C-alpha cells in the first residue's frame with residue numbers, strides 16, 4: 001500500500017471527482033492499519049499525517065482540495081456550527097471510515113488542545129529553569145478557531161464554548177510554578193489565564209436574555225439565557241474564574257432597591273459617580289441661624305416695628321410701554337428651537353434641562369432679550385434660559401451690547417452647529433450656545449439693523465473694540 005497508493009496522493013495524481021477510486025483507497029488504508037503490527041502501524045500513521053489524501057471542502061469559500069489529516073475536521077453538527085464563517089477551516093467531504101478518523105486523530109467534536117499529564121504539566125524543562133502547570137493546567141491551552149469564533153459569535157457558538165469551558169474548567173485559569181530546580185524547590189507561583197481563558201475573559205461573547213453579547217464582567221450567571229447550564233456548582237466556579245459578576249452584587253441592588261443594571265453602570269463609570277457624590281457633598285452648605293437671646297424682648301420690639309411700618313401708598317404715573325413686543329412670540333419660537341429629541345427644553349447657558357414644569361407639563365423658562373439696541377422686534381433676539389442663568393445673564397453679564405452683536409457677526413454660518421457658541425463675560429457660564437436656525441435668524445436680524453443704521457453703530461463698535 002505504501003508503495004502504490006501513497007505516492008500517487010503525494011504527487012497529487014488523484015482527481016477530486018474520482019469518488020469511487022478515493023473511497024476504495026481509504027478502504028485499503030483502513031485495512032492496512034488494522035492488519036499490520038504495532039510498529040508498522042505507528043510508522044504508517046506518522047507517514048499518513050503528512051500526506052494530503054483527504055478530500056475536503058472549505059465551507060466559507062466553497063473550494064475543494066486534498067488535505068492532510070491535521071488540516072481537516074469531520075463534518076459534525078457541532079463543528080459546523082463552531083467554525084461557521086471561518087474561511088480557514090476545511091471539512092472532510094464524502095464518507096470517511098470512522099476508525100480512520102480515530103486513528104488519524106481527526107476531530108469529531110470540539111475540545112481544547114492542551115498538553116496532557118497526570119498531575120502537573122511540564123512547560124519548561126531546562127537547566128536552571130523549570131516550569132510546570134499545577135493540576136493539569138496548561139497555560140498554552142486553546143480551542144481551535146477560538147479567536148475567529150469569538151469575532152463571529154452566535155448564541156449557538158457561545159453555548160458550545162460555555163459547555164467546553166465547563167468541562168475543562170481546569171484549563172481556563174491555573175497556577176504555574178517556576179523554579180531553578182528540577183524538584184521545584186522554592187518555587188515562584190503565579191495564577192494565570194491560559195490562552196483560551198484569556199480570550200474568553202476579555203471578549204464580549206456571553207449572551208444576556210435579550211441576545212446581546214456582553215463581557216463576562218458585565219453579566220451575572222443568572223443573566224445567561226435558557227439553554228446555558230447555570231445552576232450547578234461547576235457553572236458558579238466557571239463564572240467566578242471568568243470574572244463574571246457576583247451574586248452579592250444582586251443582593252446589594254435588591255437591598256438598595258435599585259435596578260440590577262445600575263450596579264454595572266456604577267462599576268463602569270466609577271469616576272462619574274464619584275464626581276456626582278463630591279458635587280453633592282459640596283452642595284451641603286451649612287444653613288444660616290439667627291437665634292435671639294431674649295425671645296420676649298424680641299417679640300415686643302417686633303410688635304412695635306410691625307405697628308410702625310409704613311403703609312403702602314399709590315400714585316398714578318405715566319410710562320411708555322413697548323406694545324410691539326406683544327406682536328411676536330419669542331417663547332414659542334425658543335421652545336421650537338431649543339427642545340431636544342427627548343422633548344426637553346435645554347438652557348442655552350448651562351446646557352441643562354429646565355428646573356420644573358408647569359402643571360400642564362410645559363417647561364418653565366425665561367426668554368431673555370439678547371440685544372436691547374435692535375430697533376425691530378425679532379423672536380430670534382431672545383435666549384432660552386433657566387431662571388438661574390437668566391438672572392446671571394440679566395444682572396451679571398459684562399459683555400456690552402455692541403460686543404454681543406459683534407460676537408454673533410463674527411461666527412461663520414457654515415460651521416458645525418456644535419461650534420455655534422459665543423463667549424460672553426458672565427461669572428459662572430461663559431458659553432452661550434445656539435442651535436443653527438436660531439443663530440441664522442439672529443445674525444440676519446443684527447445685519448438688518450446694521451443696514452438700516454450703519455454709521456453710529458460702526459462708530460460705537462469701534463469704540464467698544466478699543
Ligand SMILES: [Zn+2]
Nearest residue numbers: 347350386389
Ligand atoms: Zn441655565
